[in-house]
Amino acid sequence: MNVLKANIINEVQKLFLKKKVTVLLIITAIICFLSAFLISSIKAKLVFIAVDSISFPLIILTIFTNTFLPLFIFMTVAELFSGELGDKSLKLVLVRPISRLKIFISKNIAIAIYIIINLTIVFIVSMSSSMIINAKASFSIPHIMFAYFIDLVPAMVLALFASFIAQFFKNSSGAIITCILSFVGIKILSLFVSGLNNIVFTSYLNWYSIWSIGQFSFLRTINTLFMVLSYGVIFFTAGYYFFDKKEV
Numbered sequence: 001m002n003v004l005k006a007n008i009i010n011e012v013q014k015l016f017l018k019k020k021v022t023v024l025l026i027i028t029a030i031i032c033f034l035s036a037f038l039i040s041s042i043k044a045k046l047v048f049i050a051v052d053s054i055s056f057p058l059i060i061l062t063i064f065t066n067t068f069l070p071l072f073i074f075m076t077v078a079e080l081f082s083g084e085l086g087d088k089s090l091k092l093v094l095v096r097p098i099s100r101l102k103i104f105i106s107k108n109i110a111i112a113i114y115i116i117i118n119l120t121i122v123f124i125v126s127m128s129s130s131m132i133i134n135a136k137a138s139f140s141i142p143h144i145m146f147a148y149f150i151d152l153v154p155a156m157v158l159a160l161f162a163s164f165i166a167q168f169f170k171n172s173s174g175a176i177i178t179c180i181l182s183f184v185g186i187k188i189l190s191l192f193v194s195g196l197n198n199i200v201f202t203s204y205l206n207w208y209s210i211w212s213i214g215q216f217s218f219l220r221t222i223n224t225l226f227m228v229l230s231y232g233v234i235f236f237t238a239g240y241y242f243f244d245k246k247e248v
Helices: 002-017 019-045 055-066 068-086 090-094 100-133 141-150 152-166 172-192 207-211 218-245
Strands: none
Touching: 002 019, 002 068, 002 100, 019 055, 019 068, 019 100, 055 068, 055 100, 055 141, 055 207, 068 090, 068 100, 068 152, 068 172, 090 100, 100 141, 100 152, 100 218, 141 152, 141 207, 152 172, 152 218
C-alpha cells in the first residue's frame, strides 16, 4: 500500500509538472468565466431565453462535460500513457519495485484527481460568475454541488476508456486523435441507431439531468449506475491487460 501511495503521488506530481496540464486548467477557468457574460448577453437580447444564476452553473456543466472535459481528459491520458511510452520515460517507472497493476492504478487515480480539480474549477468559476452577473441571487448550492459530484462518475469512466485506447499508441497525438474520433463516432452513431443512446456510456456525461424533477426514477438510476460502472470495469480490465503485455 505504501508503494502504491508513493507512486500515486509521483504520478500526480509528474502530471501537474507538465505545462500543458496547467494551461488546460487555466483555459478551463477562462472558458467558464467568459461563458457567463456570453450567456448573460444572449439573455439580455433574447428575452425568451431564461438563464438565472442558479441554472447557469448547470448549463456550464452540461456544455463542459460534453465538449471541453472529454478533450482535456484525452490529452491528459495520452500524456501519462502514450506520451511516456514515446519519450521512453515509462521504462524508468517499470524498473521500480512496483507491479504493473499498481502503476496502471496510480496513473488512473492521478487522472481522476485531475478530473476532480477540473470540475472543482468549473464549479467555483461558474458560481462566482453567477454572483457577479446577479449579486442578489440566491443559490441552491447543495443541488449544484450534487450535480457536479455525480458527473464525476461518467467522466472517470471516459478516462478509463481513453486509457484503454492509449495502450495501442506510442505517441500522444495518435492516442488523442483516436480518442476524439471514437468519442464523436459513438455520439453520431447513437443518433441514428435506435436505443443505442440509452446504453452507451457517453450519453451519461451530464448524468445529473436524469436526477432532475420529473425524470428521477430510483430503479432507473440504479440500473444506469451499474451499467456505467460496468463500462468502467471493462475498460479498466482491458486497458490493464494491454498495459501488462506492453513491451517498452
